[in-house]
Amino acid sequence: MKPFHSILFAIFITAVFVGGCLPDSETDESAVIASVGGEELTLESALRQIPEIALREDTLQAIESFKSQWINSKVTEKEARRLQLQNNAEFREQLNRMERQLMEDMLKQYVLSEHEEELNVSRDEAQDYFQANRDRFVLDERHIRFRHITTNTRTEIDNARSDLMRGVEWERVLESYSVNPDLQLRESTQFWPYSMAVADIPMLNRYLGVIGISEISPIHLYRGQYHFVQLREVRNEGDHPDFEWLIPQIQQWLKLEKSQRITNAFIRNLYLQAESNNEIERLGSNETRSALMDFYSNTESN
Incomplete structure (x- = not known):
């Protein structure tokens, strides 16, 4: 072809x-x-x-x-x-x-749906796993928590910056001026790898690399909207992350492990059942080796 x-x-x-x-x-x-x-x-x-x-x-x-x-x-x-x-x-x-x-x-999805309750991973299970494997959880780069606000006008961004410097609560500032207050509030509660922090706006990412804790960056115009960031917390490379950051990830890992155990056990039972019904035939290792040699020999001769 x-x-x-x-x-x-x-x-x-x-x-x-x-x-x-x-x-x-x-x-x-x-x-x-x-x-x-x-x-x-x-x-x-x-x-x-x-x-x-x-x-x-x-x-x-x-x-x-x-x-x-x-x-x-x-x-x-x-x-x-x-x-x-x-x-x-x-x-x-x-x-x-x-x-x-x-x-x-x-x-496999059907089998897992039949064991849905067994797949649940509690907070206690996740915490036990974290404590037992704490040394394995190390930050491989600098992580930061920061605030980021986006507005449609220069007046709004100036007012937002002024309010924040006067001590107005962050949530109120977002509600008053942000184009997406819910998202920007949620993102401000999380720690981010520095390389991923507002990576879609390179200038803001650079500001976060040089400003100090609680410092507010200069205002930046990007694609018709106005932005600034404020650094809140820093965790350095090599530090241990907080358990709270890892709960969803650990729960996902443990759920995956449980899923694999359940499906592997199910497949093993199917195999044993088929074997007991004499439905499975397989060559031994020596016979397979001989068959392989014969195959290559016939291929070369042709």
């Missing part, structure tokens, strides 16, 4: 398999936002498939991006069908492999 056809084939099998796993809603009467060869993409269908994080960041941009991807996928699929790649043995083999993998993954 030529390189172009190989690429087209890979895209085609992904489009066919994923498309077949996403049935349209029976009552989808939303606007049609794109169509290719009579096949339509509705707004509701797009919203169901776009990751939530992308929708939260910029809904319109996420839809436009998905729309372009969908159109490219459909025109590629159309060309692949014209070439009848779906009749290719490699296509059927990969499709069967993907189907088997999906069935295996869905079975």
Whole structure:
């Protein structure tokens, strides 16, 4: 198969398999936002498939991006069908492999749903794990807690800075002037690796590297909005993080460990059951080695 056809084939099998796993809603009467060869993409269908994080960041941009991807996928699929790649043995083999993998993954999810209560990780469990492994939790870079406010006008940012310097509560300052008070309040309670602190606005990130505790940075205009930051706390590289920072992460680790134990035990039981029913046959190591040598010998002779 030529390189172009190989690429087209890979895209085609992904489009066919994923498309077949996403049935349209029976009552989808939303606007049609794109169509290719009579096949339509509705707004509701797009919203169901776009990751939530992308929708939260910029809904319109996420839809436009998905729309372009969908159109490219459909025109590629159309060309692949014209070439009848779906009749290719490699296509059927990969499709069967993907189907088997999906069935295996869905079975594991089903098993975990049956043990949902066992997967819960309490705060006490997380704390016990933290205490037992405390030496493993070390900051690999400087972490900071800071305040960041964004306003639409210069007057608002000046007033916000003035209020903060006069001792007005941070929450009140945000409510009065911020374009997104809830988000900026929530972010101000967390510690961030310095490299990730407002990394999307490089000047503010640099300010956080040079200002002192409680110091407020100069006002910065970025993409039509006004910003400043205030440094609140610093934890240096090599310090131990607070347990409170790690609760969600530790709980996720422990939940993953429990999930693996449950699914591994389930698969082991399936294996033993199949073995007891004489459903499993396997060559021993020596027989496998001989078969491998015969295979290579026959391949070389051909």
